[in-house]
Amino acid sequence: MDILTAEFFQRALIGGALIAITGPLMGLFLVLRRLAMIGDTLAHVSIAGVALGFVINVYPIAVGLVFAILASFAIEVLRRTYRTYAELSIAIIMSGGIALASLLFTMGKSFKYNVNSYLFGSIYTLDQTDVAVIAGVTVIVLAMVLIHKKELFLLTFDEEAAAVSGLPVRYFNIMLSILTALVISVSIKIVGALLVSSLLTIPAACSLVLSRSFKQSIILVVIIGEVAVLAGLCMAGVWNLAPGGTIVLLLICILIVSILMTKIRRA
Template sequence: MEILFSDFFQRALAGGLLIGITAPLIGVFLVLRRLSMIGDTLAHVTIAGVALGFLTGFYPLGAGLIFAVAASFAIEKLRKAYKSYAELSIAIIMSGGVALASLFFTLGKGYNADVMSYLFGSIYTLDNMDLIVVGLVTIAVVVVVTLFFKEFFLLSFEEDAASVSGLPVKLLNMLITILTALVISTAIKIVGSLLVSALLTIPVAISLLLSRSFKSSVILSVIIAEIAVVGGLVVAGIWNLAPGATIVLLLIALLALTLIGKKGLPA
């Protein structure tokens, strides 16, 4: 139990709670726009940036963030070029991210073990700089979502109607994609690039089953994410388990219980 009061665990808890706010806040708009897979795409690109950061001596999380934001611009450009096949943009960028990551892995074999921590998550190694970056991203996400909540809501349900009503659709699309890139690039050290999309989508999936309004689904998805983060970290800390995997498995368990509960309720 002493681990729960250690400095590194407290930093992990702080970082996890911050990501527990931002991931579902952005995830709800991605799910409604059928762009859930963008999380995996930007996570792979972020890993390429992290690998380059280790290779060049640059702050790895910062390099990953830059790569993710650049990839978000590329995705939006490709989405416009292939309007009828928007999923192509995600497939193309993901392929490029995996290719770059593989290339950087082969160029810097000595740091592969460090990069692996970003693949599977290494929340216990969060330092003060990481917390500052996560904190700044959290503030940015909360402020932007609060200011443009109604616009993002309309864009998520009917992009054409948003355009006709005079909303700056192109700018709003770019804002959502950039915020997604920021959230993912900061979340990969917490749950890992292979699991990061779970924090974006599973809390939203649960909230959509339980909520009766869009606003309540947003609030509930954040609450669910925070429960999973705190519960997963405590369980992982006590029983010496992988924290990222424990958080995601707890989310899946909550989803399964919700589905069972909904099935058992009268229509």
């Protein structure tokens, strides 16, 4: 139990608590807009940026963040090009991200163990800079969601009606893509690029099963994210488990319980 008082573990709890707000929140918007797989796409592109950061000796998360933002712009351009097949844009960018990451891996074999921490998560290695970056992203995301909550609600449930009403749909689509890129970039060191989409989608799936309104969904998605991340970190710390995997498995357990509760309630 001494690990709970360790400085590195407290940094992990702070970083986890912050990302447990923004990750599920952005994931809810993505799921409602049927863009759940964008999390995987931007995560893979971010890993390519992380790898480049190691190659050129620049803060990896910053380079990953730039890559993810560029990828979000590219996805939006392709979505407008392939309106009938919007999911094709996600597949194209994901393929490019994986290809670029694999190329950069072979260029810098000496840092492969460092990159593995971004693939599978390494929340215990968060330093003060990482926590500060995560806190900054959290403030930005929450501020934009609160300022534009009405516009985002309309855009999420009826994009065509939003466009007809004069809402700058393209601006808000790009804004959501950039916010998602920010969240994913700072999340990969916590749960890993291979699991980051779980943090976005599973809490959203739980809240949509349990909630009866959009406002209730937002509240529940954040609560579920916080419970899973903090409880998962404590369990992983006490029993020496993989933090990212523990958090995701706990989320799946919460989802199963949520579905069962809903069925019992309806019965």
